[in-house]
Amino acid sequence: MRALVCEQTVGIEGVALRQLRDPEPGACHVRIDVAAAGVNFADLLMLEGKYQDRPALPFVPGLEIAGTIDKVGAGAIMGGVEPGQRVLAFLDHGGFAEKTLARAEDVIPIPDDIDDLTAAAMALTYGTAFGALSWRAQLLPGEVLLVHGAAGGVGLAAVEVGRALGATVIATARGSERAALAREHGAHHALDSDDPELRTVIKDITGGRGVDVVFDPVGGAMFDLSLRVTAWEGRIVVVGFASGVIPQIPANLLLVKNVSAMGFFWGSYRKHDPGRLRESFEQIFEWLEEGKIRPHISDVIPLDRAKDAFSLLKHRRSTGKVVVQIAAGQAGPGR
DSSP states (O other): OEEEEEOSSSSGGGEEEEEOOOOOOOTTEEEEEEEEEEEOHHHHHHHTTOSSSOOOSSBOOOSEEEEEEEEEOTTOOSTTOSTTOEEEEEOSSOOSBSEEEEEGGGEEEOOTTSOHHHHHTTHHHHHHHHIIIIIISOOOTTOEEEESSTTBHHHHHHHHHHHHTTOEEEEEESSHHHHHHHHHTTOSEEEETTOTTHHHHHHHHTTTSOEEEEEESSOTHHHHHHHHHEEEEEEEEEOOOTTSOOOOOOHHHHHHTTOEEEEOOGGGHHHHOHHHHHHHHHHHHHHHHHTSOOOOEEEEEEGGGHHHHHHHHHTTOOOBEEEEEOSTTOOOTTO
16 A cells, blocks of 8 residues: 655655555454545644654554545444444544554544545544533633634634534634634634734723633644633633744733633543544534534645645645545545
């Protein structure tokens, strides 16, 4: 099979397309013919050796895929893991290949009306947005949600999930075009994150009260801003650090307004509560069917040009999701 292999953790230049033996599923695993794989900021960190999980070299990157089960290992008894079943799957790595292995408990059947490219774009982004806002922040209908990085994959998903949960959504994104995309996907207010008066604008929108929940995949200056626009008893969910700056939290600012700052790492639920993670996709698929969420894929890149996909993400030339198409002839969104 063809696979994109990371041979050195030096970034994008450390990967190359190689021919590898087809993997064989062991106990409780399935083998999947991969149709498409989503590209994530975590992939870039993994290629640089900076992600919290660091596979031994060489390895195939890729954390989320959609495809068809090809072979089932002994003991793989989860529902929907028979050969021929279309699925999305969560992986430790291995997604950018024509075949990959997944634990049976990390595989979710795809409804017939969801195409492979859309399914590959959903797992991490919508899983993260749903878990962070529903489980951790416990966002309530009528509350005000502030989403940073709202034109990126996970940020745009958080805009839609927040709207579906009944919140008033304020989105920030770099530049008017990106802010407009967030508005198209449900943000009630879409703001340019580079606006020097951003703090004042958010305060004005909320009548001086501030926001109830912040979804922050950016960190850096946006986190500092969040501390100052969060309402009394507000909650800030730390999802990532796309800015490259990990903020240090002044504890006195948490104290004076009874603010909670909490982390959310979606991948840890695969270990600690996989059933809860799987169940969340029942709601996500239902929202998709109802039109409450509309995954936005800005670029579809073939496997032999996968470096271009990483580059789009690294240099922030994409919006929503970038997807690598592994199998030729896959139908795109809206088929």
